[in-house]
Amino acid sequence: MATGAAATLPDIPGTNLDGVFVLKNLRDGLNIKEYITSNKCRTAAIVGAGFIAMEMGEALKTLGLETRIVYRGELPVKKWDPAFSAVVLEELTNNGVTFMAQQSPVAVEKGSQARLSLVTDKEKIETDIIIFALGVRPDISLVREAGLVIGESGAIRVDSSQRTSREEIFAAGDCCESYHRVSKKWVHIPLGDIANKQGRVAGRNIGGHPTTFPGVVGAQSFKVFGLEVAMTGLDEKTAEKSGYSPAATIIWGNAVARSMGGGQRLGLKLIADKASGKLLGAQAVGQGGAVGRINTLSACLWSGMGLDEIGYMDLAYSPPFGGAWDMIHTAAQVLKKQL
Amino acid sequence: MATGAAATLPDIPGTNLDGVFVLKNLRDGLNIKEYITSNKCRTAAIVGAGFIAMEMGEALKTLGLETRIVYRGELPVKKWDPAFSAVVLEELTNNGVTFMAQQSPVAVEKGSQARLSLVTDKEKIETDIIIFALGVRPDISLVREAGLVIGESGAIRVDSSQRTSREEIFAAGDCCESYHRVSKKWVHIPLGDIANKQGRVAGRNIGGHPTTFPGVVGAQSFKVFGLEVAMTGLDEKTAEKSGYSPAATIIWGNAVARSMGGGQRLGLKLIADKASGKLLGAQAVGQGGAVGRINTLSACLWSGMGLDEIGYMDLAYSPPFGGAWDMIHTAAQVLKKQL
Numbered sequence: 001m002a003t004g005a006a007a008t009l010p011d012i013p014g015t016n017l018d019g020v021f022v023l024k025n026l027r028d029g030l031n032i033k034e035y036i037t038s039n040k041c042r043t044a045a046i047v048g049a050g051f052i053a054m055e056m057g058e059a060l061k062t063l064g065l066e067t068r069i070v071y072r073g074e075l076p077v078k079k080w081d082p083a084f085s086a087v088v089l090e091e092l093t094n095n096g097v098t099f100m101a102q103q104s105p106v107a108v109e110k111g112s113q114a115r116l117s118l119v120t121d122k123e124k125i126e127t128d129i130i131i132f133a134l135g136v137r138p139d140i141s142l143v144r145e146a147g148l149v150i151g152e153s154g155a156i157r158v159d160s161s162q163r164t165s166r167e168e169i170f171a172a173g174d175c176c177e178s179y180h181r182v183s184k185k186w187v188h189i190p191l192g193d194i195a196n197k198q199g200r201v202a203g204r205n206i207g208g209h210p211t212t213f214p215g216v217v218g219a220q221s222f223k224v225f226g227l228e229v230a231m232t233g234l235d236e237k238t239a240e241k242s243g244y245s246p247a248a249t250i251i252w253g254n255a256v257a258r259s260m261g262g263g264q265r266l267g268l269k270l271i272a273d274k275a276s277g278k279l280l281g282a283q284a285v286g287q288g289g290a291v292g293r294i295n296t297l298s299a300c301l302w303s304g305m306g307l308d309e310i311g312y313m314d315l316a317y318s319p320p321f322g323g324a325w326d327m328i329h330t331a332a333q334v335l336k337k338q339l
Numbered sequence: 340m341a342t343g344a345a346a347t348l349p350d351i352p353g354t355n356l357d358g359v360f361v362l363k364n365l366r367d368g369l370n371i372k373e374y375i376t377s378n379k380c381r382t383a384a385i386v387g388a389g390f391i392a393m394e395m396g397e398a399l400k401t402l403g404l405e406t407r408i409v410y411r412g413e414l415p416v417k418k419w420d421p422a423f424s425a426v427v428l429e430e431l432t433n434n435g436v437t438f439m440a441q442q443s444p445v446a447v448e449k450g451s452q453a454r455l456s457l458v459t460d461k462e463k464i465e466t467d468i469i470i471f472a473l474g475v476r477p478d479i480s481l482v483r484e485a486g487l488v489i490g491e492s493g494a495i496r497v498d499s500s501q502r503t504s505r506e507e508i509f510a511a512g513d514c515c516e517s518y519h520r521v522s523k524k525w526v527h528i529p530l531g532d533i534a535n536k537q538g539r540v541a542g543r544n545i546g547g548h549p550t551t552f553p554g555v556v557g558a559q560s561f562k563v564f565g566l567e568v569a570m571t572g573l574d575e576k577t578a579e580k581s582g583y584s585p586a587a588t589i590i591w592g593n594a595v596a597r598s599m600g601g602g603q604r605l606g607l608k609l610i611a612d613k614a615s616g617k618l619l620g621a622q623a624v625g626q627g628g629a630v631g632r633i634n635t636l637s638a639c640l641w642s643g644m645g646l647d648e649i650g651y652m653d654l655a656y657s658p659p660f661g662g663a664w665d666m667i668h669t670a671a672q673v674l675k676k677q678l
Contacts, residue, residue, distance in 0.1 A: 191656060193656035193664070193665075195663075213651065214648060214651050214652075217653045218653070219653045219656070220655050220657070221656065223657060223660070230655045289631070291655055291660045292631020292632070292635070293631070294655045296631070298654055298655065299635050299636075299639050299644070300638050302648070302652055303638075303639075303642035305638075305641075309553060309641070312540075312552065314520075314532075314555040314558045314571075314641065315532070315634045315637055316558040316560035316569045316570070316571060316633045316634055317531060317558070317559070317560070318559070318562060320562040324531045324535045325535055
């Protein structure tokens with residue numbers, strides 16, 4: 001079973017009109033590009049503010065379209081701390097993408113000045129193309145027929161060998177769950193790198209080479225214009241739900257040492273467990289150095305490291321890449337004092 | 340004791356002439372800059388090919404000097420694999436720095452066309468300024484008087500609290516040893532980040548807050564022009580000396596996914612132990628993404644992870660920052676097959 005996930009459309013009238021798209025696969029992307037060219041689109045509206053919406057925002061703006069992102073919340077990428085979401089918002093605005101907060105679509109209609117009109121609970125937005133980027137749901141239509149057990153997350157339940165509740169059926173990718181090593185729960189994180197690993201594990205097991213998928217820590221990242229945005233592990237809310245007592249800190253610094261002129265502003269948030277002192281999660285946003293640090297902290301999460309160790313861990317210091325005390329060290333030591 | 344390390348000068352005539360420098364501290368750097376300006380230097384020779392020599396090469400070239408690096412070996416930065424040193428050499432050459440291999444200085448003399456002449460066993464190099472970048476030795480002159488035990492590395496022996504062989508004397512920084520978590524030996528790695536950590540540990544212990552310096556894994560990096568160069572852990576030779584049976588692999592790929600146009604060539608070398616399958620070291624060179632990956636692998640080394648785990652570890656995938664299988668995963672899986 002590798003049925004993947006399907007992009008969700010809101011249950012509003014008009015989403016079947018020409019010029020309304022979702023983005024799930026390469027074909028969708030090509031269709032969008034072709035539609036823009038052949039209809040000489042000048043304006044675009046993206047509904048949603050997750051990382052696909054951010055990436056589409058950049059792509060459409062770069063193609064020369066006047067681009068608006070329409071979102072029911074106040075800030076984009078709500079999985080990140082509001083302080084980091086604010087930086088993402090700034091990056092959108094600085095690059096000419098309009099963020100239209102706190103409004104929800106209620107209908108799509110034919111437009112008057114443009115090809116379409118996105119009607120929200122606040123206003124009418126005339127636009128040549130509309131992309132709904134509201135996330136995906138595991139595609140389990142086939143699965144129900146096969147009688148497979150579905151997990152709490154709504155995705156197919158598997159074990160560490162990617163075997164479903166039926167011994168002869170394996171599942172991999174966006175349609176199934178993964179074991180989260182920090183929350184110790186089975187979760188649904190539909191990302192390409194996880195799908196690749198699960199596919200290989202399933203294939204090896206089917207082929208008679210017993211292999212275990214060791215789980216995930218929730219590492220993810222995206223780029224929007226000049227900004228790296230990344231996270232790993234749990235945020236305070238999911239940490240609490242998983243039985244931890246989280247504490248968190250955000251520090252702001254530079255991805256390069258001050259002696260090199262600084263200039264690459266970087267925000268780093270760490271979340272740790274008050275009881276054990278263990279790292280639970282991390283988030284970062286900056287013009288550079290965010291993904292590398294989140295990957296380093298993912299390796300720390302993977303092996304269950306505590307703040308004490310992380311605060312003195314040996315990293316490859318050089319002024320163009322950080323301070324003698326890296327922001328990872330500083331954040332770990334600051335948070336340690338708060339526990 | 341924080342006597343640091345002293346830059347070494349070769350035992351040849353003429354190193355006391357005006358215009359001959361070593362680079363150890365900020366003062367040296369300022370002196371060099373001032374000398375260049377007030378003497379309107381047009382040509383420079385750097386002796387040595389470690390990372391200080393590389394950084395000086397970039398700095399002097401950027402100041403507009405015709406810059407030559409003179410080295411007794413064939414390739415620069417010999418701590419790295421020759422395949423990576425060759426990339427560094429290419430970067431120097433592409434940026435107009437001349438690398439003069441396989442010659443050793445035998446004297447410094449007053450020059451005829453330029454202010455000085457660096458005489459090597461092969462030729463005479465006319466140059467306005469000469470920088471000897473031949474590494475540093477721990478400064479233990481005071482230490483001998485105090486009767487402290489010196490380790491095999493030539494630096495002051497300390498324990499994990501930074502205490503020397505005399506109970507009332509602590510040492511920190513470039514003058515003392517550090518415990519290497521991979522080789523399990525006490526080593527001398529004179530780097531600023533290690534010095535900072537040891538200084539804090541020594542200070543806390545002296546101040547009555549028992550603190551342990553948990554050691555190093557040998558993480559280090561430098562930048563030369565557009566190139567990131569980084570390493571961590573052991574190479575094959577040091578691994579063998581430490582009782583391991585090392586195997587190694589180098590893979591070449593892209594720091595960004597092919598779907599994003601690739602273009603950021605990255606080389607990654609992993610070294611692992613045949614007996615245990617554990618990671619022993621890593622090296623990387625590329626226009627981007629090298630330091631982040633080496634830091635991630637430093638965290639893996641820190642906690643003693645094996646190739647099996649590293650090959651499936653969860654990293655923050657996004658096409659601008661790597662493939663769905665990151666080069667870390669691929670290298671771990673390739674090397675695992677070789678064990």
